[in-house]
Amino acid sequence: MKRNMTSWLFLPLMLLSGYGLASTTQVEILSAVVKDAKIPDAQVTLQRNGESAVRAATNAQGQATLESAFPDTSDTLLIVKKSGFSNLVVKCPCNGMSYALSPVxxxxxxxxxxxxxxxxxxxxxxxxxxxxxxxxxxxxxxxxxxxxxxxxxxxxxxxxxxxxxxxxxxxxxxxxxxxxxxxxxxxxxxxxxxxxxxxxxxxxxxxxxxxxxxxxxxxxxxxxxxxxxxxxxxxxxxxxxxxxxxxxxxxxxxADAWTTSHNAGWTQQDISVSRNLNLQGEAAYQRNDYDQAISLFTSAVNAWADNGKAYGNLGLVYQKAGRTAEALWANRKALALASGAGAPTVRAGANYNIGKIYETAGDFQQALTYNQAARQEKASTVYDNAIARVQARIH
Known part of the structure; x- marks a missing residue:
């Protein structure tokens, strides 16, 4: 049976002091892994550049109501957070939608x-x-x-x-x-x-x-x-x-030959937006605001998925934040996007970073594979020492 959402989705427009014409945005938050399970007490935020954010919490039915003057368009972001789950960030339109939180x-x-x-x-x-x-x-x-x-x-x-x-x-x-x-x-x-x-x-x-x-x-x-x-x-x-x-x-x-983005449809505006977001992320990183840096770098690669610099930055900040699985993913993408005269250095560094992640996790065979790949890209005593170290743990 379909969930009955019509009883709470469409409420009249109203006026909010200081904002002018405003509307009600209502969303439903569910579990991504348990069918129809509602998520109570999730923090839901509507955010738009230059405006004060609007916040609400989901009730026992996983529903949240937010009143704001923000248009229900792609310039408005919906952010959902709850302990034990990954943060969700999504562009609107949001009103009347259901979203799912993923356990870590x-x-x-x-x-x-x-x-x-x-x-x-x-x-x-x-x-x-x-x-x-x-x-x-x-x-x-x-x-x-x-x-x-x-x-x-x-x-x-x-x-x-x-x-x-x-x-x-x-x-x-x-x-x-x-x-x-x-x-x-x-x-x-x-x-x-x-x-x-x-x-x-x-x-x-x-x-x-x-x-x-x-x-x-x-x-x-x-x-x-x-x-x-x-x-x-x-x-x-x-x-x-x-x-x-x-x-x-x-x-x-x-097929292995299909390894580059295929007709993804990026525009020059997408690329410009991505580069600007990457610069903002670098500034946040310099302030040691790792959560904000991750958010900005992630937005950068969502805007333009071939932004190799943003992926490299993501790999670095994820490691700083102790998120090793994410650092692994970002370093792999940086590997794939490496190009130009500096590509061997980028690939060597990314392979070494991946090897270090596997070494820390106790997967020494995988660590050896990536350290050897780093050494093939560029000669370095750092890579030689890493190879010797993990080989000793294997034998």
């Missing part, structure tokens, strides 16, 4: 992908494929992977968790409009307000918004390469097939 992940190579959307279509399905595996609603379990939550009556969430990414394997994640599975010329997926949130460790590391004004019922969102790098695909196409065939349809994207 503990594995170095674990990952969670959460899908939410609006009232229509009723049923969007998450699919992830990797060697010998196709996880979706008819096949909820795979090697080190699970479909935790399947939703068929609007809003979501749909959640896939990978408890350990398989080394050397590619992954492709996509959204299928099951409701319109026989209508490849439908635009309802593009109009669905679908959002995909990717979590590593305790952090939301990437957010994807469904492309607008597109025709089709299959949205291929991203790929993870054998080295662990995220590659944006972000394409919508029309297909007419049953869900079981989606895996074979997506399988060409697993």
């Amino acid at each position: 992940l503990t594995g170095l190579d674990s990952m969670r992908v959460v899908l939410t959307w609006g009232a229509q279509p009723d049923d969007l399905d998450s699919h992830i494929i990797y060697q010998g595996n196709h996880i979706y609603y008819e096949q909820k379990e795979g090697d080190n992977g699970n479909l935790d939550v399947d939703d068929t009556d609007s809003y979501g969430p749909e959640t896939i968790t990978l408890t350990a990414r398989q080394q050397g394997q590619s992954y492709v994640y996509a959204i299928h409009d099951f409701t319109d599975r026989e209508s490849p010329n439908s635009s309802r997926l593009s109009e669905s307000q679908a959002k995909v949130f990717v979590y590593v460790g305790e952090s939301l590391v990437r957010t994807y918004y469904v492309p607008q004004q597109k025709i089709g019922n299959l949205w291929t969102v991203f790929k993870i390469t054998p080295s662990g790098d995220f590659v944006d695909i972000n394409q919508i196409e029309g297909v007419n097939m049953e869900s079981a065939r989606i895996g074979s349809h997506l399988s060409p994207a697993l």
Whole structure:
């Protein structure tokens, strides 16, 4: 049965002193891993540059009401926090939407992908494929992977968790409009307000918004390469097939040759915004405000996913903040984006950083692999010493 949200979603406009015309924004906060579980006492914030933030807490039904003069547009951010869960940051429109909080992940190579959307279509399905595996609603379990939550009556969430990414394997994640599975010329997926949130460790590391004004019922969102790098695909196409065939349809994207962002649609404005956010993040880092720096660097890579400098900065600040899984992810992306005359130095440093993370975690074989890769990129006694140190722990 659909959740009855209409009784609390649409309230009249009102006037707030000092703000002028204002409206009520109401959201529902659920668990990303337990179907229909409400999250009480979550702190919900509406934020817009240059304005005072508006805050509320969710009630026992996971609902929060916020009154502000902020327009319900992409210039307004919704931020949700609760102890034990990753912070959620999302662009509006937000009114009438359901969002899901992800419990903190503990594995170095674990990952969670959460899908939410609006009232229509009723049923969007998450699919992830990797060697010998196709996880979706008819096949909820795979090697080190699970479909935790399947939703068929609007809003979501749909959640896939990978408890350990398989080394050397590619992954492709996509959204299928099951409701319109026989209508490849439908635009309802593009109009669905679908959002995909990717979590590593305790952090939301990437957010994807469904492309607008597109025709089709299959949205291929991203790929993870054998080295662990995220590659944006972000394409919508029309297909007419049953869900079981989606895996074979997506399988060409697993090819190792497809390792660069594919038609992601970045503009010069996106790149400029990303670079500016990166500069703001560097300033926050210099102030030792690591949480703000992480937020700004993350916004920078969401605006332009090929901003290698922002990924390098993320790797550094995540390590400073003690978030090793996130540092691992960011360093892998910095590796993939290294280019130009300084690329060997960047790759050597990133490999060494990854090796140090695995060494600290007690995975000395992986640490050795990355330290040797660092040494191949650049000669250094630091890398020689690291190789000798972890070899001694293996033998």
